[in-house]
Amino acid sequence: MKTLGDRIKYLREKKEITQKELATKTGLTVVQLSRYETNDRKPDPEALKQIADVLDTNGDYLLGRTNDSSPKITANKEDDEIEELLDDPVHGAFFKGYLDAPEQKKAEMRQFLKFILEQEKDRKPGQQQGE
Structure with missing residues:
Protein backbone atom coordinates (compact mmCIF):
# COMPACT_ATOMS: atom_id res chain seq x y z
CA MET A 1 0.00 0.00 0.00
CA LEU A 63 -4.18 9.78 3.18
CA GLY A 64 -4.82 6.39 1.55
CA ARG A 65 -8.55 6.33 2.29
CA THR A 66 -9.40 5.98 -1.41
CA ASN A 67 -7.61 5.13 -4.63
CA ASP A 68 -9.54 7.80 -6.53
CA SER A 69 -7.13 10.70 -6.97
CA SER A 70 -9.63 13.02 -8.65
CA PRO A 71 -10.47 16.18 -6.76
CA LYS A 72 -13.79 15.82 -4.98
CA ILE A 73 -15.58 18.79 -3.60
CA THR A 74 -19.05 17.95 -2.41
CA ALA A 75 -21.45 20.61 -1.28
CA ASN A 76 -23.09 18.83 1.62
CA LYS A 77 -23.79 15.61 3.47
CA GLU A 78 -26.47 14.60 0.96
CA ASP A 79 -23.95 14.90 -1.88
CA ASP A 80 -21.46 12.82 0.10
CA GLU A 81 -24.09 10.10 0.63
CA ILE A 82 -24.98 10.04 -3.06
CA GLU A 83 -21.32 9.87 -4.02
CA GLU A 84 -20.71 7.00 -1.59
CA LEU A 85 -23.78 5.16 -2.85
CA LEU A 86 -22.77 5.46 -6.50
CA ASP A 87 -19.13 4.59 -5.87
CA ASP A 88 -20.22 1.22 -4.48
CA PRO A 89 -19.94 -1.36 -7.32
CA VAL A 90 -23.29 -2.94 -6.45
CA HIS A 91 -25.28 0.27 -6.07
CA GLY A 92 -23.40 2.03 -8.84
CA ALA A 93 -24.82 -0.56 -11.24
CA PHE A 94 -28.08 1.40 -11.00
CA PHE A 95 -26.48 3.76 -13.47
CA LYS A 96 -24.91 1.58 -16.11
CA GLY A 97 -21.28 2.54 -16.60
CA TYR A 98 -21.15 5.07 -13.75
CA LEU A 99 -17.89 3.86 -12.26
CA ASP A 100 -16.06 4.09 -15.60
CA ALA A 101 -17.77 7.26 -16.84
CA PRO A 102 -15.95 10.57 -17.34
CA GLU A 103 -16.40 13.08 -14.53
CA GLN A 104 -18.89 15.21 -16.52
CA LYS A 105 -21.15 12.19 -17.09
CA LYS A 106 -20.86 11.23 -13.41
CA ALA A 107 -21.96 14.73 -12.41
CA GLU A 108 -25.01 14.46 -14.67
CA MET A 109 -25.91 11.06 -13.20
CA ARG A 110 -25.54 12.36 -9.64
CA GLN A 111 -27.78 15.32 -10.46
CA PHE A 112 -30.42 12.98 -11.88
CA LEU A 113 -30.31 10.77 -8.79
CA LYS A 114 -30.63 13.84 -6.55
CA PHE A 115 -33.71 14.85 -8.55
CA ILE A 116 -35.28 11.40 -8.11
CA LEU A 117 -34.55 11.35 -4.38
CA GLU A 118 -35.99 14.86 -3.97
CA GLN A 119 -39.20 13.82 -5.75
CA GLU A 120 -39.55 10.74 -3.55
CA LYS A 121 -38.68 12.21 -0.16
CA ASP A 122 -42.23 13.16 0.86
CA ARG A 123 -43.95 10.14 -0.68
CA LYS A 124 -45.69 7.93 1.82
CA PRO A 125 -45.55 4.10 1.70
CA GLY A 126 -48.05 2.74 -0.82
CA GLN A 127 -48.51 6.12 -2.50
CA GLN A 128 -48.10 6.07 -6.28
CA GLN A 129 -45.47 8.23 -7.94
CA GLY A 130 -46.76 11.69 -8.81
CA GLU A 131 -49.66 11.62 -6.30
Whole structure:
Protein backbone atom coordinates (compact mmCIF):
# COMPACT_ATOMS: atom_id res chain seq x y z
CA MET A 1 0.00 0.00 0.00
CA LYS A 2 1.28 3.43 -0.92
CA THR A 3 2.08 5.80 1.92
CA LEU A 4 1.23 9.49 2.09
CA GLY A 5 4.73 10.34 0.92
CA ASP A 6 4.54 7.85 -1.95
CA ARG A 7 1.27 9.38 -3.13
CA ILE A 8 2.58 12.95 -2.96
CA LYS A 9 5.70 11.99 -4.89
CA TYR A 10 3.74 9.93 -7.43
CA LEU A 11 1.35 12.78 -8.26
CA ARG A 12 4.13 15.37 -8.27
CA GLU A 13 6.16 13.32 -10.75
CA LYS A 14 3.05 12.50 -12.81
CA LYS A 15 2.44 16.24 -13.21
CA GLU A 16 6.14 16.75 -13.95
CA ILE A 17 6.59 19.17 -11.06
CA THR A 18 9.89 19.38 -9.19
CA GLN A 19 10.03 19.43 -5.40
CA LYS A 20 11.13 23.04 -5.61
CA GLU A 21 8.16 24.00 -7.80
CA LEU A 22 5.70 22.20 -5.53
CA ALA A 23 7.26 23.78 -2.46
CA THR A 24 6.93 27.25 -4.00
CA LYS A 25 3.31 26.69 -5.06
CA THR A 26 2.32 25.36 -1.62
CA GLY A 27 4.29 27.81 0.49
CA LEU A 28 6.38 25.02 1.97
CA THR A 29 10.13 24.60 1.98
CA VAL A 30 11.87 21.98 -0.14
CA VAL A 31 13.11 20.38 3.09
CA GLN A 32 9.55 20.07 4.44
CA LEU A 33 8.29 18.58 1.19
CA SER A 34 11.21 16.17 1.00
CA ARG A 35 10.48 14.97 4.54
CA TYR A 36 6.82 14.43 3.62
CA GLU A 37 7.77 12.41 0.56
CA THR A 38 10.19 10.23 2.52
CA ASN A 39 7.63 9.81 5.31
CA ASP A 40 9.98 11.34 7.87
CA ARG A 41 7.30 13.90 8.74
CA LYS A 42 3.56 14.27 8.26
CA PRO A 43 2.06 17.52 6.94
CA ASP A 44 -0.28 19.53 9.12
CA PRO A 45 -3.86 19.88 7.82
CA GLU A 46 -3.22 23.21 6.10
CA ALA A 47 -0.11 21.89 4.33
CA LEU A 48 -2.02 18.77 3.28
CA LYS A 49 -4.78 20.97 1.83
CA GLN A 50 -2.24 23.07 -0.09
CA ILE A 51 -0.55 19.96 -1.49
CA ALA A 52 -3.90 18.44 -2.52
CA ASP A 53 -4.95 21.68 -4.22
CA VAL A 54 -1.72 22.10 -6.17
CA LEU A 55 -1.63 18.42 -7.18
CA ASP A 56 -5.33 18.61 -8.15
CA THR A 57 -6.33 15.72 -5.91
CA ASN A 58 -8.17 15.16 -2.65
CA GLY A 59 -7.03 14.61 0.93
CA ASP A 60 -8.62 11.18 1.15
CA TYR A 61 -6.44 9.98 -1.73
CA LEU A 62 -3.27 11.37 -0.16
CA LEU A 63 -4.18 9.78 3.18
CA GLY A 64 -4.82 6.39 1.55
CA ARG A 65 -8.55 6.33 2.29
CA THR A 66 -9.40 5.98 -1.41
CA ASN A 67 -7.61 5.13 -4.63
CA ASP A 68 -9.54 7.80 -6.53
CA SER A 69 -7.13 10.70 -6.97
CA SER A 70 -9.63 13.02 -8.65
CA PRO A 71 -10.47 16.18 -6.76
CA LYS A 72 -13.79 15.82 -4.98
CA ILE A 73 -15.58 18.79 -3.60
CA THR A 74 -19.05 17.95 -2.41
CA ALA A 75 -21.45 20.61 -1.28
CA ASN A 76 -23.09 18.83 1.62
CA LYS A 77 -23.79 15.61 3.47
CA GLU A 78 -26.47 14.60 0.96
CA ASP A 79 -23.95 14.90 -1.88
CA ASP A 80 -21.46 12.82 0.10
CA GLU A 81 -24.09 10.10 0.63
CA ILE A 82 -24.98 10.04 -3.06
CA GLU A 83 -21.32 9.87 -4.02
CA GLU A 84 -20.71 7.00 -1.59
CA LEU A 85 -23.78 5.16 -2.85
CA LEU A 86 -22.77 5.46 -6.50
CA ASP A 87 -19.13 4.59 -5.87
CA ASP A 88 -20.22 1.22 -4.48
CA PRO A 89 -19.94 -1.36 -7.32
CA VAL A 90 -23.29 -2.94 -6.45
CA HIS A 91 -25.28 0.27 -6.07
CA GLY A 92 -23.40 2.03 -8.84
CA ALA A 93 -24.82 -0.56 -11.24
CA PHE A 94 -28.08 1.40 -11.00
CA PHE A 95 -26.48 3.76 -13.47
CA LYS A 96 -24.91 1.58 -16.11
CA GLY A 97 -21.28 2.54 -16.60
CA TYR A 98 -21.15 5.07 -13.75
CA LEU A 99 -17.89 3.86 -12.26
CA ASP A 100 -16.06 4.09 -15.60
CA ALA A 101 -17.77 7.26 -16.84
CA PRO A 102 -15.95 10.57 -17.34
CA GLU A 103 -16.40 13.08 -14.53
CA GLN A 104 -18.89 15.21 -16.52
CA LYS A 105 -21.15 12.19 -17.09
CA LYS A 106 -20.86 11.23 -13.41
CA ALA A 107 -21.96 14.73 -12.41
CA GLU A 108 -25.01 14.46 -14.67
CA MET A 109 -25.91 11.06 -13.20
CA ARG A 110 -25.54 12.36 -9.64
CA GLN A 111 -27.78 15.32 -10.46
CA PHE A 112 -30.42 12.98 -11.88
CA LEU A 113 -30.31 10.77 -8.79
CA LYS A 114 -30.63 13.84 -6.55
CA PHE A 115 -33.71 14.85 -8.55
CA ILE A 116 -35.28 11.40 -8.11
CA LEU A 117 -34.55 11.35 -4.38
CA GLU A 118 -35.99 14.86 -3.97
CA GLN A 119 -39.20 13.82 -5.75
CA GLU A 120 -39.55 10.74 -3.55
CA LYS A 121 -38.68 12.21 -0.16
CA ASP A 122 -42.23 13.16 0.86
CA ARG A 123 -43.95 10.14 -0.68
CA LYS A 124 -45.69 7.93 1.82
CA PRO A 125 -45.55 4.10 1.70
CA GLY A 126 -48.05 2.74 -0.82
CA GLN A 127 -48.51 6.12 -2.50
CA GLN A 128 -48.10 6.07 -6.28
CA GLN A 129 -45.47 8.23 -7.94
CA GLY A 130 -46.76 11.69 -8.81
CA GLU A 131 -49.66 11.62 -6.30
